[in-house]
Amino acid sequence: MSSEGAPHFSSRDAVVCRGVGKTWAAGTKRAHNALTDIDLDVAPGEFVVFLGPSGCGKSTLLYLIAGLEDATEGQLWSFGDLVETPSPQRSLIFQETSLFPWLTVWENVSFGLSIRGASKEERRTVAAEALQRVGLKAAMDKRPDELSGGMRQRVAVARALAMRPKVLLMDEPFAALDVQTRARMQDFLLDVWRDSGASVLFVTHHIDEAVALADRVVVFTSRPGRIKTIVPIDMPRPRNLFSREAETLRIQLTDLLRDEVDRAFAEQEALTATA
Amino acid sequence: MAVVARDSEPGAAAGASRPAAASRLMASMAGLDWLAKIWWTCLSISLFAGLWELCWALGWADEKLLPPPHIFLSNIAEQGRYFNTATRWQVGQSMTEGPSAFESVLITGAATTARVFVGLILASVLAIGVGVLVRYYRFFDRLVLPTITLLSPVSPIAWLPVAIFLFGIGNAPAIFMVVVALFFHMVLATINQIDTVNTNLINVARTMGASKAQIYARVIVPAILPGMLQVLRMNLFGAWMVVLVAESTGVGYGMGQVIMLARNTFNPSLVFFTIAVIGVLGFTFDWLLRLAQRRILYWLPDTAERLRVL
Ligand SMILES: Nc1ncnc2c1ncn2[C@@H]1O[C@H](COP(=O)(O)OP(=O)(O)O)[C@@H](O)[C@H]1O
Numbered sequence: 001m002s003s004e005g006a007p008h009f010s011s012r013d014a015v016v017c018r019g020v021g022k023t024w025a026a027g028t029k030r031a032h033n034a035l036t037d038i039d040l041d042v043a044p045g046e047f048v049v050f051l052g053p054s055g056c057g058k059s060t061l062l063y064l065i066a067g068l069e070d071a072t073e074g075q076l077w078s079f080g081d082l083v084e085t086p087s088p089q090r091s092l093i094f095q096e097t098s099l100f101p102w103l104t105v106w107e108n109v110s111f112g113l114s115i116r117g118a119s120k121e122e123r124r125t126v127a128a129e130a131l132q133r134v135g136l137k138a139a140m141d142k143r144p145d146e147l148s149g150g151m152r153q154r155v156a157v158a159r160a161l162a163m164r165p166k167v168l169l170m171d172e173p174f175a176a177l178d179v180q181t182r183a184r185m186q187d188f189l190l191d192v193w194r195d196s197g198a199s200v201l202f203v204t205h206h207i208d209e210a211v212a213l214a215d216r217v218v219v220f221t222s223r224p225g226r227i228k229t230i231v232p233i234d235m236p237r238p239r240n241l242f243s244r245e246a247e248t249l250r251i252q253l254t255d256l257l258r259d260e261v262d263r264a265f266a267e268q269e270a271l272t273a274t275a
Numbered sequence: 276m277a278v279v280a281r282d283s284e285p286g287a288a289a290g291a292s293r294p295a296a297a298s299r300l301m302a303s304m305a306g307l308d309w310l311a312k313i314w315w316t317c318l319s320i321s322l323f324a325g326l327w328e329l330c331w332a333l334g335w336a337d338e339k340l341l342p343p344p345h346i347f348l349s350n351i352a353e354q355g356r357y358f359n360t361a362t363r364w365q366v367g368q369s370m371t372e373g374p375s376a377f378e379s380v381l382i383t384g385a386a387t388t389a390r391v392f393v394g395l396i397l398a399s400v401l402a403i404g405v406g407v408l409v410r411y412y413r414f415f416d417r418l419v420l421p422t423i424t425l426l427s428p429v430s431p432i433a434w435l436p437v438a439i440f441l442f443g444i445g446n447a448p449a450i451f452m453v454v455v456a457l458f459f460h461m462v463l464a465t466i467n468q469i470d471t472v473n474t475n476l477i478n479v480a481r482t483m484g485a486s487k488a489q490i491y492a493r494v495i496v497p498a499i500l501p502g503m504l505q506v507l508r509m510n511l512f513g514a515w516m517v518v519l520v521a522e523s524t525g526v527g528y529g530m531g532q533v534i535m536l537a538r539n540t541f542n543p544s545l546v547f548f549t550i551a552v553i554g555v556l557g558f559t560f561d562w563l564l565r566l567a568q569r570r571i572l573y574w575l576p577d578t579a580e581r582l583r584v585l
């Protein structure tokens with residue numbers, strides 16, 4: 001894909017996608033077009049939420065931006081550099097806890113530094129600082145399985161922050177948490193985001209979450225995933241989620257999403273009917 | 276296996292933090308727990324022995340063929356003479372000289388245990404090494420895996436002549452038998468463990484700039500360790516079985532040889548006595564391995580209690 005040599009895109013945007021698509025298992029019988037024709041620009045420090053029915057390729061796009069998978073169409077840039085491999089500048093946080101169970105909390109947080117061969121004191125200092133930011137400094141020497149789900153996700157955020165990323169990629173990070181914890185985690189994330197100045201790309205299928213967090217909501221169509229519309233949200237923060245404005249947004253997003261879910265269902269029914 | 280199962284548990288992330296309270300409770304009960312375990316082990320064995328004795332008392336079990344425990348355990352001094360025959364039956368040495376009967380049993384048991392232990396360690400190190408290399412280097416995979424898969428269904432019995440051709444008699448052929456019986460399966464098990472490592476863990480390391488070697492050393496190997504120790508424990512008993520076969524067919528002396536001796540001299544008491552000794556040794560070995568497992572895998576919760584609530 002990137003055989004044309006030097007990147008010819010000079011925007012300093014945090015993420016730039018041009019004509020990006022992904023076909024899984026390309027060239028085989030099981031080839032499956034998950035994502036196509038994605039054009040997207042994310043400004044530095046912007047909070048962008050990906051909203052779409054499940055299976056529409058949101059995670060796939062996040063993987064492409066992270067550099068964990070190669071795009072089969074188009075190209076991606078981050079701060080002017082072509083995305084070809086994973087980079088510590090772009091940290092990924094997953095839905096299920098992805099902490100290393102054999103390491104303590106602080107060792108998890110400083111894993112990236114230990115990869116670079118940092119000394120123990122340096123690692124502990126950086127870990128303490130990052131854990132301080134997520135309010136879990138006291139849990140430094142605990143093991144992941146001694147923590148609750150919400151705490152584990154905060155540790156995962158601290159681990160990402162310790163790399164001082166410019167882009168935080170979050171794949172339904174709070175989906176496994178209960179409603180109250182999730183609301184708290186959203187506030188917490190907004191604080192972290194403000195402090196770090198990083199761009200956040202956040203995947204969810206919860207409309208409430210999108211309204212609570214996003215500067216812009218990217219709504220996806222289903223199968224293959226395309227960008228259907230981008231809905232800007234310019235409500236001031238902290239947001240009153242019970243305001244008329246928030247309600248209007250929720251209704252708008254629900255309508256957009258319902259079309260897609262309906263379409264996905266119809267497709268599935270057609271598939272099972274022919275099978 | 277254990278790691279993978281835990282990580283894919285959908286509730287795991289949402290679950291409340293109970294371990295702290297649970298471990299405190301466990302700690303206060305630990306002393307009792309230990310006693311209870313011994314009590315149940317004794318009860319289990321007594322029940323089995325009791326049934327056997329009952330059959331004997333009722334006249335169903337002929338004591339010439341199936342001597343009950345109180346008979347085959349009563350004359351250890353007599354049985355012990357058949358152990359460690361290598362030194363006892365040397366030319367110019369009287370049958371009554373040399374180590375005592377009890378010492379002989381110990382020496383023979385230790386020799387067999389040592390072979391199992393060395394074989395197990397060698398097989399594990401080789402298998403994990405080869406398994407990791409297979410996944411690490413694509414060409415190694417293509418070059419080696421077909422042969423390993425081809426050889427893994429071969430019964431250890433078929434390797435016996437090879438052991439004798441290559442190593443004659445003594446420790447080496449017995450250890451070779453243990454290694455060859457475990458190696459191929461353990462390579463395949465290692466590969467399987469590697470393939471089921473949670474992708475998220477690997478991807479986290481990748482985004483942090485870890486090299487391939489670092490990912491293997493710091494993510495994949497620790498992640499497969501619980502599963503590998505499990506595999507090792509499963510194979511421990513296999514190692515015990517194979518070592519007996521090796522020893523009984525003349526490639527060495529040891530517990531297997533005593534069994535063969537008992538068979539040839541038609542001595543059921545000796546057979547059962549030896550079986551009892553092997554059982555105790557295997558049991559102890561497994562117990563030690565479980566202890567080590569808990570030490571090495573400090574981060575895994577005790578999952579044995581999971582199904583108790585049903
Ligand atoms: N590693 C993979 N290999 C093959 N197909 C995949 C892989 N990951 C995702 N897919 C497929 O791509 C499509 C989009 O998946 P995904 O990006 O996970 O959707 P979402 O995150 O929006 O729910 C799905 O049909 C899924 O089956």
Ligand SMILES: [Mg+2]
Pocket residue numbers: 058059060171
């Ligand atoms: Mg997804």
